[in-house]
Amino acid sequence: MDTIDDNNLYMLRKSCMYISIVYIFMLTISGFLLDNFHVSLIHLSPVPLLVIYLFINIYTLKNKGQISTAKTAAICCTFYFFLGVILAAIDIFEAPAGQAIWLPIAVIALPMLFIDRTYKYCFEEAVVLSILLIFSYIAKPIDGFIRDLYISICAYVISFISARIILEMRARETLSMKEVTRLSALDKLTHVLNKNALIEHMDCYFEKKKPEESCAMCVIDLDDFKYVNDNLGHSTGDMLLERVGQLLIENFRAYDIVGRYGGDEFVVVMPRMSDENILHSRCTALQMFIGDINLGGEHRVTASIGAVIGSGDLKRETIFSLADDALYKSKIIGKNCCTTWVIEDDIVDRDSLLIMSKEKHEAVARLFEEEGKRFHVIHAANDDEALRVVSRYHDQIKIIMIELDIDEGLGVFAIKYLKQRESFAKIPVIAVVNTKKAEAYAKELKADDILAMDLPDEEFHNAVTRLSGR
Known part of the structure; x- marks a missing residue:
């Protein structure tokens, strides 16, 4: 629908431009070619409509692709309806003894300018032609009304036929374009999107x-x-x-x-x-x-x-x-x-400290209380949770503290991942150990600092300050 809406608004802009040019040209040459021709108020009646739609067209151009289908239809149908009423008035009141011609021509041309469903064309054109025939019945003798009725029926039938042909051609063109677009979007080898x-x-x-x-x-x-x-x-x-x-x-x-x-x-x-x-x-x-x-x-x-x-x-x-x-x-x-x-969508808008430990025991609680004054402190219970948190908030996380338990495998994979993943390798990692074996393994994993679990809280505070620069 977006393509149809864009086409309708594009053709509306073109119609307004060319109607303005042609109308000025015809008024100019009419004074030279037609005897006793003078410009009347009815001749000037399209001017306000074209001026209003100049601003509407500027608006649609600035908001290209953002105007809904319903609004597009309202903008276009309103213009073509009032243009039809104006042409009907010119046909009847400026040449009461002549044949209605301008509105029938516009009715035939409408399917070329505006894309819509066939039944909508029939209704829209029937309305404006009915207005023309009402004017004609009131203002003209019966034989003039019959001629206008005849040409209106001819224009209506021709418009209907041309609408069917044009819509069918546009439908085929659209299907072809969709197929070309679909094929160009597919990876030729795997047949999924490229x-x-x-x-x-x-x-x-x-x-x-x-x-x-x-x-x-x-x-x-x-x-x-x-x-x-x-x-x-x-x-x-x-x-x-x-x-x-x-x-x-x-x-x-x-x-x-x-x-x-x-x-x-x-x-x-x-x-x-x-x-x-x-x-x-x-x-x-x-x-x-x-x-x-x-x-x-x-x-x-x-x-x-x-x-x-x-x-x-x-x-x-x-x-x-x-x-x-x-x-x-x-x-x-x-x-x-x-x-x-x-992934949680919690917003973290300050520097953070990630603590990974099997349990949120007393020492961790003290860290939360102490470091919470300068960091947003996040707790993770295992390697997978820690890596998920780092992946989500790596821009905010300034330091990571990981409990390393060799026997249970806790923390081993997390430190290995963080030091191998280039995008996370610069985040300082403190390994908290409880055995010499764990300490040696932390060195092998290239932890930035290694602290024994039983050290005073001050040592943890100093290590966080040193590595985070805060």
Whole structure:
């Protein structure tokens, strides 16, 4: 509908411009060619209409693409209706003894200027022609009225036929353009959206999405795709990508946004998805189907997935970055893994300290109280929660304190991830340990500082001050 509305408003602007030019020209030459011609008030009646629509056209031009279909129809129909009434008045009152001609010509021309449904054309034209015939019946003798009735019927029939032909041609043209647009938006190998079309569709969705509506985004990356290209050949790699594209089309909903972001990476946006369990099931099912792809050798095809669910006013760039961070976690775990996060839309507008500990025990509570004076303090109970928080608020987080427990594996993966992920590597990490073994492992993981758990609170405060610069 946007294209039709834009076309109607464009043709309205052109009509006003050309009508103004032609009308001035005809008034000028009429004085030379017609005897006893003089300009009357009826001849000047189109001027106020054209002046008003000059300002309306400026408004529509400034707000291009933002005017609703109903408003577009009202703007265009109002102009053409009043123009028809004016032409009817000129036909009847300026040449009472002559044949009505200007309004019938305008009726025939209307389908070329304004796109509408056929039954609406019939109604709109019937109204203005009825006005013409009422004027004619009142002001002309019966034979003049009959001639006007005859030419009105002819103009009405010709307009109806031309409207049908023009609408059919425009419909075919629109379908052809839609097909061309659809094909140009598809990746030729995988038959899902290409990168440019994918970003355009995602931006359009996130602009229109209501804040309370949840959605999910999945970033899917084929593991060891370079091995496939290098050892099994590029034709095999292309076949794999084509098959994955087919699986994505088959396994996601028709209104989900599915595209190839580049290389062997695909993105899926799932509107109105709020259940983490369903999302995880969808992703693991897709991994299973991808694993069933047979490349004719011993290589097993796998895929890593990062998926997030978010709501609120999250932008496309933000939710993509979160999904990409979740994907990186899946890659570090060992590939063929799926990481799903539910993202909170809480606003953090000050420098933050993230504390990761198994329990929010007394020492952590004291840290919350003490450091809360200069930081927004966030607590995470495990590695996955800590990484989700860092991914969401990495611009605000100035320092991270992680409890490292080798026996339970607590904190090991989080520190490893943070130091390997380039976008997070500059955030200082303090490892809190309770054994020499844990201390040695923290050094191996390249923690920025290592503190024993039983140190006085002042030592923690000093370490936070030193590393955060506050």
